Amino acid sequence: MPDTAPAIEVENLVKTYAGVTAVNDISFTVARGEILGFLGPNGAGKSTTMRILTGYLPASSGRVRLCGLSVSTQPDEVKRRVGYMPENNPLPEDMRVSEYLYFRGRLKEVARRKLGPRIDEVLELCDLKRVRHKIIGKLSKGFRQRVGVAEAILAEPPVIIMDEPTIGLDPHQILIVRDLIASLRGRMTLIISSHILPEIEMTCDRVLIINGGRVVAQGTPAALRREILGRSTYALELAGDPGALPAILAGVEPTLRISATGEPDADGFRRIALTTEQTAELGEPLLRALTAGGGFRLRSLSRATPTLEDVFLAATRRSWDVRAEDLRKN
Amino acid sequence: MKHFPTILGHEIRMLLVSPGTYIAAAFFLGVMGTVFTTILEDYSKAAQEASPAQVFFQLFWLPVFFMVPALTMKSIAEEQRLGTIETLLTTPVSTTEVVLGKYGATYLLYLLLWGSTGGFFYILHRFASDAHFLDPGPLIGGYLFIAVSGLLFVALGILASSLARNQAVAAILGFALLFALILGTGFLLQIPALDAQLFSPLKSALEYAQVREHLGDFTRGVVDTRQLLFYLSGTVLALIFSILSVETKQLHS
Numbered sequence: 001m002p003d004t005a006p007a008i009e010v011e012n013l014v015k016t017y018a019g020v021t022a023v024n025d026i027s028f029t030v031a032r033g034e035i036l037g038f039l040g041p042n043g044a045g046k047s048t049t050m051r052i053l054t055g056y057l058p059a060s061s062g063r064v065r066l067c068g069l070s071v072s073t074q075p076d077e078v079k080r081r082v083g084y085m086p087e088n089n090p091l092p093e094d095m096r097v098s099e100y101l102y103f104r105g106r107l108k109e110v111a112r113r114k115l116g117p118r119i120d121e122v123l124e125l126c127d128l129k130r131v132r133h134k135i136i137g138k139l140s141k142g143f144r145q146r147v148g149v150a151e152a153i154l155a156e157p158p159v160i161i162m163d164e165p166t167i168g169l170d171p172h173q174i175l176i177v178r179d180l181i182a183s184l185r186g187r188m189t190l191i192i193s194s195h196i197l198p199e200i201e202m203t204c205d206r207v208l209i210i211n212g213g214r215v216v217a218q219g220t221p222a223a224l225r226r227e228i229l230g231r232s233t234y235a236l237e238l239a240g241d242p243g244a245l246p247a248i249l250a251g252v253e254p255t256l257r258i259s260a261t262g263e264p265d266a267d268g269f270r271r272i273a274l275t276t277e278q279t280a281e282l283g284e285p286l287l288r289a290l291t292a293g294g295g296f297r298l299r300s301l302s303r304a305t306p307t308l309e310d311v312f313l314a315a316t317r318r319s320w321d322v323r324a325e326d327l328r329k330n
Numbered sequence: 331m332k333h334f335p336t337i338l339g340h341e342i343r344m345l346l347v348s349p350g351t352y353i354a355a356a357f358f359l360g361v362m363g364t365v366f367t368t369i370l371e372d373y374s375k376a377a378q379e380a381s382p383a384q385v386f387f388q389l390f391w392l393p394v395f396f397m398v399p400a401l402t403m404k405s406i407a408e409e410q411r412l413g414t415i416e417t418l419l420t421t422p423v424s425t426t427e428v429v430l431g432k433y434g435a436t437y438l439l440y441l442l443l444w445g446s447t448g449g450f451f452y453i454l455h456r457f458a459s460d461a462h463f464l465d466p467g468p469l470i471g472g473y474l475f476i477a478v479s480g481l482l483f484v485a486l487g488i489l490a491s492s493l494a495r496n497q498a499v500a501a502i503l504g505f506a507l508l509f510a511l512i513l514g515t516g517f518l519l520q521i522p523a524l525d526a527q528l529f530s531p532l533k534s535a536l537e538y539a540q541v542r543e544h545l546g547d548f549t550r551g552v553v554d555t556r557q558l559l560f561y562l563s564g565t566v567l568a569l570i571f572s573i574l575s576v577e578t579k580q581l582h583s
Contacts, residue, residue, distance in 0.1 A: 017582070054420045056580065079422045086420075090413030094347060106336045107421040151417070 005068030007032045007159050007189035008053065013062035015048050015213075022048040024213035025062070030206075032158070033186050037204030038193035039312055045213040046193045047087050050161050053191070054084045067158055080109065083152035083188075087163040089145055093137030097128060097147055100136060101154060108155035118154065126150040126180060142173035149180055159189045166199055178203055197308040207308070209315045216319040217311070224311045233259070233275050233304040234286065239268040240296035248296075252289045253278050269299050333423045337431025345401070345439050354400035358393045358443050365389050366450045381465040383451070384549050387472035391512045391542070394483055399504035401439060402487030405432040406572070407500040410492075410579060419580065429488065429573045437484045444476045468549040475548035479541060482561045483508060485568035492572040492579075512541045 008030040015023040023045040030036050040046045051057040052064060055075040064071040066078045092100065098119060105115040123129050126146040131139060136147060145165065152160050165181070166174045174196070181203050184190060194200050200207060201221045209217040209224075217224055242261055249256040255277045262271035276282060283303055290296045345351050369382050378385075406429070409415040418428060455464050490504035515536050518524070524533045537543075544557045 051416075056416060056420050058581070076422045079420060082420065084417070084420045086413060086416045088413065090417060092344075092412065092414055094344070103336070103340050104417075104421070107333055107418075107423055109332075109422060 005065065006030060007034070007067060008191070009063070009065040010049075010053075011063040013049065013052065013064060014060045015045070015052060015057070016060045021213055023052070023059075026210065026213070026215050027062075028208055028215060028218060030189055030191065032189055034206060035181070035185060035190045035192065035204045037200035037207040038191055038210070039195075039197070039200060039207060039308075040193075040210040041316055044210045046210060047163055049210070050084075050163050050191065050193065051086075053161055054082050055079050056084075080155075081157050081159055083155065083157040083160040085148045085152045085160075085162040085165060088167075089148035089165075091136045091144055091147060093135075095136055096133055097136060097139075098123070098132045100147070101151060104151050105154050108157075110155050118156075122150040122154055125153070125183070127176060141168055142170070142176075145169055145173070145177065146180075149177060153184065153188070157188070159191075160184065161191045163193050164195070165192060166194060166196055174199065197312055201308045209312060211316045211319040214319065217315040221308050221311070224308070224315075232278065232282070233273060234282065234301065235304055236272045236274065236286075236290075236301050237269050237299040238272065238290065238296050239264070239270070239299070242270070242272070244295060245272070248289050249274065249286075252285050253282055256282070269297075273304075331427060333421075333427045334431055334434075337423070337427055338434045341405070341432050341435030342438065345435055348404065350400055350404060351439065354397045355443055357400075358397045359446065361393050362386075362447050363450065365392075366447075370454070381468050382454070383465065383468040383472050386447075386450075387468070387475065387545060387549060388542075390476060390479075390545065391508075394512070395505055395508055397443065398440070398483045398487045398508060399490070399501040401436050402484060402491050402504055403497045403501040404491070405436060405488060406491040406576060407494045407497050410495045410576075411497075415576065415580070425573050425576050425580075429492070429569060429576060433485060433488050433569060433572075436488065437480060440480050440484055441477060444473070444480070448473075467551050471548040471551050471553075472545070474553065475545050478548075478558060478561050479544070482511075482564040482568065485565040485572070486511065489568045489572045489575070492575040511539070515539045516542065 006029050008028075010029070011027050013023055013026045014021070026045070026049060028036075038046050038050070048057065052059045053066065053071065055071045055078050058072065067081050069077050069081070071078050095103070101119045101122065102115060105119065106112070110118060123132055126149055128143065128146055128150060131143055134143075136144065139147065145168075149162070149165060152162060166177050169177065178199065181190065181192065192200065192204065204221075206219065207217075207221055207224060208215060217227065219227060242258075245258065249258070253276055257275055258272060259275045260271075260273040264270040274286075281303070283301060287298065287301055290298050366382075366386060369385050372378060373382060406415070409418065415428075419425065451464060451469060458464075486507045487504040490507055491500040494500040494503060519533070519536050519540075523529065524536070538556070538560065544554075544560075547554055547557065
């Protein structure tokens, strides 16, 4: 039943190259129409996993199914259903944009009759109309990147895999590519890998963090924050004796701890960071307790929202620790 | 093989817009034109034994050494360097189709360039009223030899290109392979040690692979199936190795 199967199913995927395990037992599922962000430090196995999904590389073991089709036994059928943009977006230097898209469309088995209008459509969608007769080798990075995206969506595949589509772009171009990705939402299943975390946070429904070839965390960005960090952070600027602070904090919320204390500045104010396992808002009770208790002057209080970056760093750090333990055991 | 025509058409187009092709073509026609005028001068001075076509084709290896690497060096090496081979092979296209498409396009261009030397003979025919200059036998045999041996030469060039990531390396490797095949086998035969009884199979194999001897047979009108088999099997082997080379590189990318 290929029509009801999830877009991508990966079970216990392992890939070893010459003794090095690049991907170590990864499993995940992507539903149809979902946008999945693929995060991980360099060398985590992102590109390898994506190449296996497209059928370019064979897996060492494990099962990969795309729209219900096995990548290893029906590679041609899978390749018809995937639009892939590799890392660094390789393009031929000496072709014109429209020629390139025409050639790619023919290879992807778009009917000759439909190809012309479809090329016009993707050129419009990717804002490439102005450069359609230019030679690709002479285009700027932003245009080249959009040619890559246009090529990936050309045959309207149900699954699109893009390896770092926004790398090396300026903020304005990132915005264009992001809008483009957002416009595909719901129609196509997307997997995007990136280092730019706000990027992933803004466009993706779900995030998968991998490190050292293993999945270290997955879920929506909000769920990941709760799961990985598991606490809230407050930043204060106050003047007064920091020694008296723990007693007041315990009165507000027993789990409140001082995680960092700065040096006092010229006016006697110092920065203090507090953490708590309590997820409810503690701003108001804190403010009341600190000002009422006397001896403290408060200049600012804010609740820090952990970014995906914090989650990413915490998750990868956690996985390094696990790996270090594994090594010690052996 | 559904995508073979698409790739073939694309590759022909790419060869026709590449400056390298025109450099190879100009060089080829320049050299062959010079050779042809030299032959004609010799013939106008004194009567010769062989027909001009026979002498003309005897120097076939001279342009082949430069033209074949110049035409083939870019084909696969450039795709591997740019990484476009990855986008190409993630479409429903097989490696075989890609390699054969590139091979076919280069071979057609090779034939086209050699075909253009037919103009020399046309000019000779037009202006020299003497019919015996244009013996059709050696002419047809010569062109047949070019077409058959070209299969193998171009396949070796493609093999060199599939082994390298760099065009210059591919060109030098292609040159080395062609040199070993066309002239190297002749040099090996001259080693006196090969006359020993022990090496007689090797010696007969080398004698079988004498490309320049084959040309002599073809221009005399002898089309030996063993020679046809030599070029065809060599071509198939070189192409299979090219396909394997591309696929191995893919596994280790």
